[in-house]
Each structure stands twice: as C-alpha cells, then as structure tokens.
Amino acid sequence: MVTTPQQLRELVAAGEWRQPTAGILDDFQQANLVIVPAAQAWDLLLFCVRNPKVCPLLAVGEPGEYLLSAGNTRFDVRSMLPRYRVWHHGELVDEPYDLKQHWRDDAVTFLLGCSHTFDGPLRRAGIPVSHQAPPVYITNIPCVTAGKIGGPMAVSMRPVHHSKIAVATGVTARYASGHGMPVHYGSPEAIGISDITAPDFGVYPGLEEGYVPVFWACGVTPQIVLPPLKPEWMCSHYPGHMLVLDDSVDFFSLQQG
C-alpha cells in the first residue's frame, strides 16, 4: 500500500511501480509530462499559455535540467514517472520505464497539471470515479495555435449521474491545475468522438442508466499535436502514468488566485 507521493516516486525510480496512477494518492497534484528540444520550447510554452485549460503549467525547466522542482517537490524527471514515450521525427520509437538513455542536453521539460488531481475532491463531494485510468479521446475541438503548434484537444471522460453534473462542474472549476471545469457534457458525437466505448487511451468504465459522459481537457494533447510536426526528438509520460507531487490538490490551483 503506497501512502505518500514520495514513497511512490521511490518505488517508480526503483522500477517497482509501472502501473497507472489513477485511483491512488488522489488528494495530491498529479502531472503530465512533455519534453522537447530547446529549439521547440518557445512555441510549446506559448501553446501552453494560449491553452491554459489544456496545458496548466506547473513547472518549466532550463535546457538539459532533469532535477526539477515543482512546488515543494524535488524530483528526477527521467525516472520518477512510471512510464514514458519517446518520438524521433514524429515516429514513436520507444515506451520505456526510464528516460536516462534518451536524455539530451537541450531537453526542456514541461510539467502540466492532470485531472487525476480532482478525483479526491470529486470523491469527497459524493462523486466517486473509477480507480482505472480514465478514458482519453481525441476530439474535434481546436486548440489555439502557437507558431506551428495546433490541432485537436484531447479530453478525459468521467461518467457523472445527471443529478450531480452541477456539483462536478463546481468542484472541478476550483482546480485550474486539474484542467478546471469540463469542456463538454453529453453527446460524444458533438465533439467528434464516434465511439465512446473505444477510447484512444485509458479504460472505458461503462455508462450506466442515468449517467452522462462529462469531458475535461486533457494533458495528453501535446502528444497529439506535436508528433505531426516531426520534431527531431520529443518525450512524454505514457498516458495515465503520471508524476505524483507532494503538494495537496489545492496547492497549485491556489497559486493563481
């Protein structure tokens, strides 16, 4: 039983935890990862700033920096996420459990908030969510372009009983660092999702009678919009396999307000 984020990060770094991080430590800030060469960093930073619900920035590193701080957590970005993805020229070449052999001196790390972050607050508001990694879909909602970077938003989905939709909206609106309030309720087709049972990533949890699919912006989006630009090199977390930080769910969302 993992009881603290630090313990989880140590297990991960030792190769003893390779699972998703949904359903555990859900009262702590969890984070998406994207790493690009310094030459692409300006466009990506601008993309994050222009799409704050999609890419809520928690930390940005200096070129080559892999020992990073976010809030009160110091971590090695190369080894403290359970799994990674690596692209060369837009082609997925590896899905390793460690980034050390892939690291570059010009690598700029972007750490983005994750919707796992509000699973705890939703639970305490009477809206329990699945302990499996939430399903993630590529939509037809366009992101705001920055330089060459643009394209469709990825979203995560949680089924919410129709009587609880306002509560789910109100609770998640408080957590900008968890992507904030939903971007869509109801019809998946309206946002370009043709088959709700077949997510691009994660696990479809089913939709019982009376439940409505509710969609939040997702930090997997950079993994969708960057590879078509064929950057020489880029890395990310493996969807659902997040960095878990020591600060509580409220910490980062309160930084802004």
Place this chain on the structure above:
Amino acid sequence: MVTTPQQLRELVAAGEWRQPTAGILDDFQQANLVIVPAAQAWDLLLFCVRNPKVCPLLAVGEPGEYLLSAGNTRFDVRSMLPRYRVWHHGELVDEPYDLKQHWRDDAVTFLLGCSHTFDGPLRRAGIPVSHQAPPVYITNIPCVTAGKIGGPMAVSMRPVHHSKIAVATGVTARYASGHGMPVHYGSPEAIGISDITAPDFGVYPGLEEGYVPVFWACGVTPQIVLPPLKPEWMCSHYPGHMLVLDDSVDFFSLQQG
C-alpha cells in the same frame, strides 16, 4: 462620459484621453503591457509562468505583431493605451502617448492582467476603492527567477476596513486575471515599504482609522526587474494607464478554471 471600452480605446488612439484608467470601466478587464525584443521573450515568458500572481498572462504576440487579440478584443498595442514608457539599455528615454515611432520588427508584446479589474467586484461587495490610480510600491518580496530575470515584486495597495478584509480576499481570489488574492495585509515595513505615504507610482489615498493597508501583486513588476538587465530596448504602459478590453471582469479569470 466614457461608457464602453471601445469608445475609450478610440479616444486614446485619437490622443483625446491621456489619464489613468482607474475608476472607469471597472467591470472590464484592464491590462498591463510589457514589450521586449524577441531575444528576451523566452526568459520573460518563463518569468510570467513562474510568477502567475504577478504576471497573469492575457496575450502574447508574435515578433513584430502590433495588431493583437485578447479574448474578444482586437487592438493596436502601439496606440490604444493612454501612455507608455520606453527604455534603451535600461535607461528610461521616453514616456510617449504613442509607440509608433518606437516600434521594432522583433517586438514581442506581453499583455498582463491588472488589479483595476476587480475594482468593480469589490465595489459590488461593499468595498468601494479610490477612483485615482492605486499607489504602487516596490517591496522586498522576491519573485521567482527565470533565466536572468528576477528581483522584487511591486504591489498595489487599497485601504480596506478591518471588518471587510475577509470579503476583499474572497472576492479578489476569484479574479486570477486581476492578480488574485492579496499577498500581504497590515504592516508595510514587513514587506520592505518604509513610507506608505510615498508610493513609487500612483496616488496614496490615505488610511482612515480602522482601515488596514491590503497589498496585491502588481503588473508594474516587469518595469522594475527588467531595466537593471539593460535590455537594448523595451517598452511598457505608464503605470495606471492601462489597456481596457471589451470582456467583462469574469471572462479571463474563468478561462483557467
């Protein structure tokens, strides 16, 4: 009597409004300005991201772009603020009413939220504030450094009756694009302000019996931390003389959550 932000911007562009923008159109998003050469833009963008309460980003331009959009407003950044400041190699060289003769092809515009933005919500919550530009002080509170950019935070001050401090905090916490909740209450000395009656910019409104000075992070900060680095060229708004956008106070603050 100016009744819309568009009307104000037209008066400003025509040279017919050169005053501060505090106390007018206080239900609209107002904005600070800082413009640097493209070579300095990465460090400044990172500084804004690392100091979101000081520099809440509303828009960032492409190099040379002066017709910009922020939310639903399209504006000419060279002429639609009442007054500007221009530095060469860290030395203040001009405080013009128009930037056209100073413009450069590599100029990157940063538009940052302003605390005038929550004067309307404060007023409606029973906390009227002065119609004069609020006093702005340079403190000893350090900003988070980004590249070479670091230094002390500037703050604006509003006197609040002690019975209303919680309300003032709660109201402004909702407006990330107005710098959010205060950074300090009470003793000016505790944050390095030796004489509350002598602000660095703006007008000291007095402090009546029972009133407490309340301090919010201020978008004048880039004008404090950038010139010591002696950038070849930079521009800003003149303190208190803001861009006023067409969107209401709630619009930008709700983008994040």
